[in-house]
Amino acid sequence: MSEGNGKIRPATQIVVAGRRKAWTQGVVNPPVWRASTILFDSVADLRSAVASPNDRLYYGRRGTPTQWALADALTTLEPGAAGTMLYPSGVAAISVALMSVLRPGDELLMVDSTYEPTRAFCRGVLAPMGIATRFYDPLIGAGITDLFTEKTRAVFLESPGSLTFEVQDVPAIAAAAKERGIVTLLDNTWATPLYFPALAKGVDISILACTKYIVGHSDAMLGSVTATPEYFEGLRRTTYQFGQHVGPDDAALGSRGLRTLDVRLRQHQAGALEVARWLETHPGVARVLHPALPGCPGHELWKRDFLGASGLFAFVMAGGDDAARAALIDGLEHFGIGFSWGGYESLALPVDPAPIRTATRWRAEGPLVRLHIGLEAPADLIADLKRGLDRFTAGR
Ligand SMILES: Cc1ncc(COP(=O)(O)O)c(C=O)c1O
Numbered sequence: 001m002s003e004g005n006g007k008i009r010p011a012t013q014i015v016v017a018g019r020r021k022a023w024t025q026g027v028v029n030p031p032v033w034r035a036s037t038i039l040f041d042s043v044a045d046l047r048s049a050v051a052s053p054n055d056r057l058y059y060g061r062r063g064t065p066t067q068w069a070l071a072d073a074l075t076t077l078e079p080g081a082a083g084t085m086l087y088p089s090g091v092a093a094i095s096v097a098l099m100s101v102l103r104p105g106d107e108l109l110m111v112d113s114t115y116e117p118t119r120a121f122c123r124g125v126l127a128p129m130g131i132a133t134r135f136y137d138p139l140i141g142a143g144i145t146d147l148f149t150e151k152t153r154a155v156f157l158e159s160p161g162s163l164t165f166e167v168q169d170v171p172a173i174a175a176a177a178k179e180r181g182i183v184t185l186l187d188n189t190w191a192t193p194l195y196f197p198a199l200a201k202g203v204d205i206s207i208l209a210c211t212k213y214i215v216g217h218s219d220a221m222l223g224s225v226t227a228t229p230e231y232f233e234g235l236r237r238t239t240y241q242f243g244q245h246v247g248p249d250d251a252a253l254g255s256r257g258l259r260t261l262d263v264r265l266r267q268h269q270a271g272a273l274e275v276a277r278w279l280e281t282h283p284g285v286a287r288v289l290h291p292a293l294p295g296c297p298g299h300e301l302w303k304r305d306f307l308g309a310s311g312l313f314a315f316v317m318a319g320g321d322d323a324a325r326a327a328l329i330d331g332l333e334h335f336g337i338g339f340s341w342g343g344y345e346s347l348a349l350p351v352d353p354a355p356i357r358t359a360t361r362w363r364a365e366g367p368l369v370r371l372h373i374g375l376e377a378p379a380d381l382i383a384d385l386k387r388g389l390d391r392f393t394a395g396r
Pocket residue numbers: 089090091092115158162187189190209210211212221222223339340341
C-alpha cells in the first residue's frame with residue numbers, strides 16, 4: 001500500500017506518493033541508491049530473499065527504494081492498479097507491455113494514429129513471431145467489436161494520437177474488449193494519469209513515456225507500465241525475463257519531475273490553449289488539431305472523459321509545401337526543432353502522417369506542424385509564430 005493513498009486529490013498524491021519513511025529515512029526526495037550486488041547476512045537470509053524477491057532488496061536489476069518510490073507513486077495515481085513496472089524508455093515500456101500479453105498466433109488490433117515506433121515494433125518484432133497486427137480507425141469507438149476475431153487477444157490505444165490528435169472513445173473500446181476477454185493497452189503519455197486516469201476508464205494496462213511530462217525537463221529517458229491485478233503479475237514476469245531495468249539516477253529524476261507535474265501541466269495547458277486559439281485566427285492556418293478545441297476529431301470525447309489538456313497539438317498550414325513548412329519552422333526563434341516533448345521548452349516539428357497510415361487516409365489542406373508549448377510566456381510564442389506565419393502568407 002502506498003502511504004497517502006487515501007481519498008486525497010491527485011495534486012496532493014503526486015507530492016506525497018512513494019515517499020515511504022522506510023525508503024527515505026526522512027530525506028524529502030527518495031535518495032539515489034546505486035546497487036548491483038546486495039549482500040545477505042547468511043545463506044538463510046539469501047534464501048528468504050529468493051522466496052520473496054519483490055518486496056525486499058535482492059539484486060540491483062530488481063530495483064532499490066529509488067525505483068520503488070517512483071513505481072509506487074505512479075501506481076497511486078491509477079485507482080484500481082496492482083502495480084507499476086519501470087523501463088529505460090517509453091518504447092521499451094510499450095514493447096514489454098505488448099510482449100506480456102501476446103503469444104504466437106494471436107492478433108493485435110492497433111490504432112492507426114499510433115506513434116510510429118509502436119508500429120515498427122509490430123512490424124519488426126511481432127510479425128516475425130507469428131503475431132498479426134491489424135490497424136483500426138482511431139474514431140471507431142464501440143464499432144471495434146466488428147473487428148474482433150477468435151484470435152484477437154489485445155487492443156492497443158493511443159488517445160489522443162500523438163501526431164494527429166484524434167481522441168478515442170476509450171471507455172467504449174475497453175468495455176467491448178472486456179466483454180470478449182480481450183486486453184486493452186493505452187499509451188497515455190499525452191494526458192498522464194492526472195488528466196486521464198486510464199484504469200478507472202476501463203483500460204487494463206496504462207503506458208507512459210515518462211521521458212515526456214513525468215521527467216518534465218528533457219534530461220532523462222524513462223517509461224512505465226501500470227496494470228490491473230489481472231495483468232500485473234504477467235507484466236512483472238515478462239519485465240524480469242527481458243532484464244529491463246532503470247538506473248537509479250533516471251528514476252530519481254522521474255520522481256523529482258512527478259512532484260511538479262500538476263503545476264507544470266496546468267501551465268502547459270493554459271499556454272497551449274492560448275497559442276492554439278490564436279492560431280485559429282491566422283489566415284496561414286487551415287486547421288488546429290487540439291483535443292480541447294471543437295475542430296479536433298473526438299473533441300466531444302475529450303470533453304466527456306478528460307480532466308485537462310496538455311501542451312502538445314498540431315496545426316495544418318493553409319497550403320504551402322514541405323519547403324514552406326521548413327522555412328516557417330527554421331525561422332522560429334522560441335521553438336526548438338527536435339523529437340520528444342513534455343519538457344519545459346517549446347518545440348516545433350514537421351510531421352507527415354500520410355505515408356504511415358494504413359487503415360485510414362490522412363488528408364489535409366497543407367503540411368502539418370506539431371507544436372509542444374513549453375513554459376515560456378505564451379505572448380512571446382504567439383509573436384514568434386505570427387512573424388513566421390505572416391512571412392508564409394506574404395510569400396504564397
Ligand atoms: C506518444 C508517445 N509514446 C511513446 C513515445 C516513446 O517514448 P520514448 O521516446 O521515451 O521511447 C513517444 C516519444 O515521442 C511518444 O510521443
